[in-house]
Amino acid sequence: MTATSPPPASDAPVSSRAFDLLCLTLVLVLGVHAPHLPWWLSVTLALLLAWRWLQRRQRTGRVPRWLKLPLLAGLTLTVVATWGSIFGREPGAALAVGLLVLKLLETETARDVRVGVSFACFALMAALLFGQSLTSTLLVALGLLPVLATLRALEPAQPARNLPRQLAPGGVLLLAALPLTLVAFVLVPRLSTPLWGAPGADQARTGLSDSMSPGNFTQLLTDDSPAMRVSFAGAPPAHELRYFRAYVMWRYDGRRWQHVRAPRDAAVAPLQADTGIDYRVTLEPSQQRMLPALDVPVIAPADARLTADHEILAARAVTQALSYTLRSAVRYQLQPLLDEATRQRALLLPARFNPRTLALGAQWHERYGANGAAIVRAGLGLLEDGDFRYTLSPAPLGRDAVDDFLFNTREGFCEHYASSFTVLMRAAGVPARVVTGYQGGYWNRQAHYLLVRNSDAHAWTEVWLAGRGWVRVDPTAAARPERVTQGAAAAIGDERGWYHSDWLQGARNHWDIVNRWWNQGVVGFDALRQRGMLTPFGVRDTDTRLLAILIAFSAVLFMGIGLGWALWRRRHDDPLRAALRELERKLARAGVNRRVGEGPQVFLSRAARALPAHREALAALTSTYLQLRYGQDVPPAEPLRAFRRAVRNFRVARVVK
Amino acid sequence: MGALLQRVARWGERRLPALTRYRRAEVLPIELHRRRIYIVPTGFGTGFALLLLVMLAGALNYANNAALMLTCLLGAASATSMLVAFRNLDGLVLRQLHAGHAVAGEPLELTFDLDSPRARSAIRLDLGSARHAFALSAGSVARVTVAMATTHRGRQALPRMRIWTTWPLGMFRAWSWLHPDQSVLVWPRAELAGPPPQAQGNHSELTTRQPGEELSALREYRPGDPQRHIAWKISAHHEGLLVKEFAQPQRQRQWHLDWRQMPGLDAEVRIARLARWLGEAQAQRIECSLWLPGEEIAPGSGPHHYAQCMDALATLP
Numbered sequence: 018m019t020a021t022s023p024p025p026a027s028d029a030p031v032s033s034r035a036f037d038l039l040c041l042t043l044v045l046v047l048g049v050h051a052p053h054l055p056w057w058l059s060v061t062l063a064l065l066l067a068w069r070w071l072q073r074r075q076r077t078g079r080v081p082r083w084l085k086l087p088l089l090a091g092l093t094l095t096v097v098a099t100w101g102s103i104f105g106r107e108p109g110a111a112l113a114v115g116l117l118v119l120k121l122l123e124t125e126t127a128r129d130v131r132v133g134v135s136f137a138c139f140a141l142m143a144a145l146l147f148g149q150s151l152t153s154t155l156l157v158a159l160g161l162l163p164v165l166a167t168l169r170a171l172e173p174a175q176p177a178r179n180l181p182r183q184l185a186p187g188g189v190l191l192l193a194a195l196p197l198t199l200v201a202f203v204l205v206p207r208l209s210t211p212l213w214g215a216p217g218a219d220q221a222r223t224g225l226s227d228s229m230s231p232g233n234f235t236q237l238l239t240d241d242s243p244a245m246r247v248s249f250a251g252a253p254p255a256h257e258l259r260y261f262r263a264y265v266m267w268r269y270d271g272r273r274w275q276h277v278r279a280p281r282d283a284a285v286a287p288l289q290a291d292t293g294i295d296y297r298v299t300l301e302p303s304q305q306r307m308l309p310a311l312d313v314p315v316i317a318p319a320d321a322r323l324t325a326d327h328e329i330l331a332a333r334a335v336t337q338a339l340s341y342t343l344r345s346a347v348r349y350q351l352q353p354l355l356d357e358a359t360r361q362r363a364l365l366l367p368a369r370f371n372p373r374t375l376a377l378g379a380q381w382h383e384r385y386g387a388n389g390a391a392i393v394r395a396g397l398g399l400l401e402d403g404d405f406r407y408t409l410s411p412a413p414l415g416r417d418a419v420d421d422f423l424f425n426t427r428e429g430f431c432e433h434y435a436s437s438f439t440v441l442m443r444a445a446g447v448p449a450r451v452v453t454g455y456q457g458g459y460w461n462r463q464a465h466y467l468l469v470r471n472s473d474a475h476a477w478t479e480v481w482l483a484g485r486g487w488v489r490v491d492p493t494a495a496a497r498p499e500r501v502t503q504g505a506a507a508a509i510g511d512e513r514g515w516y517h518s519d520w521l522q523g524a525r526n527h528w529d530i531v532n533r534w535w536n537q538g539v540v541g542f543d544a545l546r547q548r549g550m551l552t553p554f555g556v557r558d559t560d561t562r563l564l565a566i567l568i569a570f571s572a573v574l575f576m577g578i579g580l581g582w583a584l585w586r587r588r589h590d591d592p593l594r595a596a597l598r599e600l601e602r603k604l605a606r607a608g609v610n611r612r613v614g615e616g617p618q619v620f621l622s623r624a625a626r627a628l629p630a631h632r633e634a635l636a637a638l639t640s641t642y643l644q645l646r647y648g649q650d651v652p653p654a655e656p657l658r659a660f661r662r663a664v665r666n667f668r669v670a671r672v673v674k
Numbered sequence: 675m676g677a678l679l680q681r682v683a684r685w686g687e688r689r690l691p692a693l694t695r696y697r698r699a700e701v702l703p704i705e706l707h708r709r710r711i712y713i714v715p716t717g718f719g720t721g722f723a724l725l726l727l728v729m730l731a732g733a734l735n736y737a738n739n740a741a742l743m744l745t746c747l748l749g750a751a752s753a754t755s756m757l758v759a760f761r762n763l764d765g766l767v768l769r770q771l772h773a774g775h776a777v778a779g780e781p782l783e784l785t786f787d788l789d790s791p792r793a794r795s796a797i798r799l800d801l802g803s804a805r806h807a808f809a810l811s812a813g814s815v816a817r818v819t820v821a822m823a824t825t826h827r828g829r830q831a832l833p834r835m836r837i838w839t840t841w842p843l844g845m846f847r848a849w850s851w852l853h854p855d856q857s858v859l860v861w862p863r864a865e866l867a868g869p870p871p872q873a874q875g876n877h878s879e880l881t882t883r884q885p886g887e888e889l890s891a892l893r894e895y896r897p898g899d900p901q902r903h904i905a906w907k908i909s910a911h912h913e914g915l916l917v918k919e920f921a922q923p924q925r926q927r928q929w930h931l932d933w934r935q936m937p938g939l940d941a942e943v944r945i946a947r948l949a950r951w952l953g954e955a956q957a958q959r960i961e962c963s964l965w966l967p968g969e970e971i972a973p974g975s976g977p978h979h980y981a982q983c984m985d986a987l988a989t990l991p
Contacts, residue, residue, distance in 0.1 A: 054748065061698075127844075135725050138729070138748060141744065142733070142744050145738055145744060149739065154740040157740075165751070168842070169841075169842050170797035173807035174796050174809045175795060175796075176809070190755065190842070194750035194751040194754045198747045201746040207734065212731070213735060310981050322873070539739050543739075580757075583761050583764065584708055584764070586765050645832065
């Protein structure tokens with residue numbers, strides 16, 4: 018007898034189970050939003066949620082209006098007071114989460130719960146606007162479990178279950194939906210230009226920037242987050258050749274170096290190159306337009322252009338992970354001839370700064386004259402023999418920073434070396450400029466790609482030598498060769514914390530494989546990649562029409578699979594009858610067919626007469642069958658198993674005539 | 675608006691019999707299968723689909739692939755829930771239907787024997803305005819008892835019932851019609867108060883063989899006689915068993931209820947009065963007989979006799 022219960026009326030209070038699950042959903046929503054909300058707001062909302070939960074455990078009912086309205090007003094005012102507006106990513110998220118918690122205060126009926134659940138789905142998605150790393154996506158997906166469990170709890174006539182057993186069916190549903198999800202994800206046509214304004218650039222993120230001043234590298238060099246990942250078509254270049262150029266800086270004001278964007282129509286410096294290297298870069302969001310490239314790129318990828326100094330400038334700041342394919346020259350001559358204006362620009366130094374450096378430069382100029390290579394050698398010699406120390410926490414430098422560094426403190430990192438060396442070269446009459454970018458990286462053997470972290474940021478010098486063009490000179494390598502051959506970590510030595518220990522670094526490198534796969538395959542799957550996704554199958558351009566056809570095709574396919582599953586019914590055959598049928602099949606092969614209307618007893622005794630060799634076995638099977646079939650209402654389990662085993666083992670011996 | 679919708683529905687039923695053929699009465703067993711299960715999104719399902727569209731537009735606009743993936747996942751899970759809703763009804767068999775006894779105006783207990791090879795959750799049954807919800811466990815015949823409202827006496831065809839479910843997410847409603855070709859008998863409602871049955875002729879009060887204290891006779895054993903009434907010693911000298919019969923010294927009452935006793939009364943009033951007398955006789959264990967136009971029921975007592983009489987009353991034209 019199955020008990021029936023009248024289902025709750027549509028305006029009846031929901032069960033405490035559904036309400037508790039909704040509260041759990043909200044806790045998860047608060048959790049995924051907590052990292053970018055002010056802590057006091059998160060705590061207040063969490064307390065409000067906890068209070069409402071406790072309050073409804075005592076007594077069902079909505080929270081009175083006089084309490085709700087001030088809370089609503091308070092929330093709006095707080096958001097406006099904190100961010101100055103309710104529009105935008107952060108205030109919008111704060112408002113959405115706050116409203117969701119306030120919605121809980123007036124949640125009583127099934128309809129309220131459904132509205133709350135829908136809104137929670139939206140808030141979960143909004144959390145992904147703040148970062149789409151694999152971890153946060155998985156956390157958000159986890160939030161869907163209580164969402165689905167809440168909806169199930171609204172259905173009537175359900176047995177009591179513990180929390181894991183309430184959550185698990187939702188997980189099963191999500192897993193079942195995963196294939197369709199992936200196909201839909203791949204086939205939904207991406208927009209190449211947004212329909213409305215994209216969210217503002219994330220200013221909090223540090224990265225390379227278009228200027229280099231004392232100290233702004235320090236933050237970068239201790240930041241272990243990935244900056245980009247590079248996979249090469251052939252063998253990767255040697256460690257000491259992995260120089261990724263980003264910014265070329267010409268202007269020095271005595272304190273900082275600055276990148277000056279050349280006019281759009283400036284001629285690209287001529288490049289003579291013989292060999293090239295092909296590779297693919299997946300750049301993490303840098304909020305910059307500059308795309309780092311190995312050495313000197315030959316041509317720019319789509320949606321980007323080469324600047325006069327062979328930097329790659331993207332059309333837009335990189336706010337999402339971006340993948341691009343490049344070809345770079347390794348052995349090259351960049352700008353073999355320097356015109357006078359450019360030469361003057363490459364020698365410009367601020368007046369009344371660094372007198373000792375200027376004097377040393379002048380002295381070298383006198384000694385070596387126009388022999389730039391000799392001056393460069395002298396400069397590197399000074400750094401090699403001058404007892405210079407590589408450290409991330411150097412002593413502060415005074416007004417004449419280069420003088421201080423070269424002649425007094427003699428400690429610093431790439432930024433100091435590059436800056437001072439370039440100033441020294443200019444003082445000696447050698448055209449020079451500072452280049453920033455990345456050097457080194459971790460070669461991941463398992464997955465064959467180079468992981469470049471922000472801590473691999475580097476600065477070096479390019480000097481122009483007659484007949485050779487711009488030549489890369491790394492003064493840091495002169496003072497500290499390990500920086501270039503072993504990477505930044507080796508150069509710093511023990512200055513970094515325990516969390517940079519080798520095994521941990523190893524684990525992080527392995528985890529990075531997964532992250533890279535996520536970034537390349539999922540986050541970086543943009544309109545461009547989508548158009549090219551069928552290239553291996555000979556379709557050069559997967560346009561919207563083709564996508565629509567594919568969507569229709571896979572919709573039919575999945576509908577077929579889904580309907581097949583929905584209509585599939587397990588045949589609940591009687592095991593005893595199934596065993597008898599198996600026996601019939603075996604006897605039929607031996608030539609004894611059961612006739613229409615022939616009972617099992619008659620049939621089996623006829624079979625025993627036809628197959629005298631098996632008379633005893635068949636007689637035993639017959640009596641067991643009759644006993645099982647007619648002895649009890651339900652055949653007992655153990656004899657039934659024995660009978661099925663006996664049928665399985667029954668073999669009709671071939672009679673040789 | 676409602677009237678218009680009903681007219682449209684009637685027109686549809688006339689013009690598209692294929693759509694509505696399962697709304698006609700059919701013989702048991704009724705198995706729910708793909709041709710008779712319909713699915714539509716609920717209001718919540720429609721709203722959720724709109725929300726998913728908004729989320730899709732947002733994710734595409736901000737080129738946020740993680741959000742797009744989440745939206746796709748929710749959409750795919752919703753679509754899958756439609757199939758789950760279908761499977762929740764598919765293959766359900768209504769084997770038998772038993773009706774209890776009820777007088778007009780009181781709920782009639784209907785017991786459904788539902789055969790289900792797999793477990794089902796949150797199935798609802800709408801019977802008129804009454805709504806029921808139940809879950810079934812796998813592999814057994816489940817008996818589901820629901821109450822049906824009744825209004826008047828007599829044989830009544832079962833109304834068309836809707837069996838439906840919004841399991842698991844409440845986004846889709848799968849439903850089917852159950853219209854078993856079976857009728858239930860509703861007993862007449864007894865009048866609240868009225869005169870007692872008239873004592874008429876010598877039939878009404880006479881001494882009969884009623885169980886009492888004083889031994890009055892011996893008779894042959896009939897199955898169902900209490901064992902302690904068997905006269906063992908006497909039976910030993912006899913071929914079969916003999917049973918002692920006792921008689922009540924006081925005069926036994928027996929009612930002869932007769933349709934003709936109430937001249938000048940309306941038929942329904944007579945039926946209500948007879949129903950009341952039958953009820954009182956049943957409560958006071960008075961033996962009674964019943965004469966109705968076209969049917970005569972011999973004296974008797976007990977629930978079976980009572981049911982027989984009430985059935986006869988109920989089926990009167």
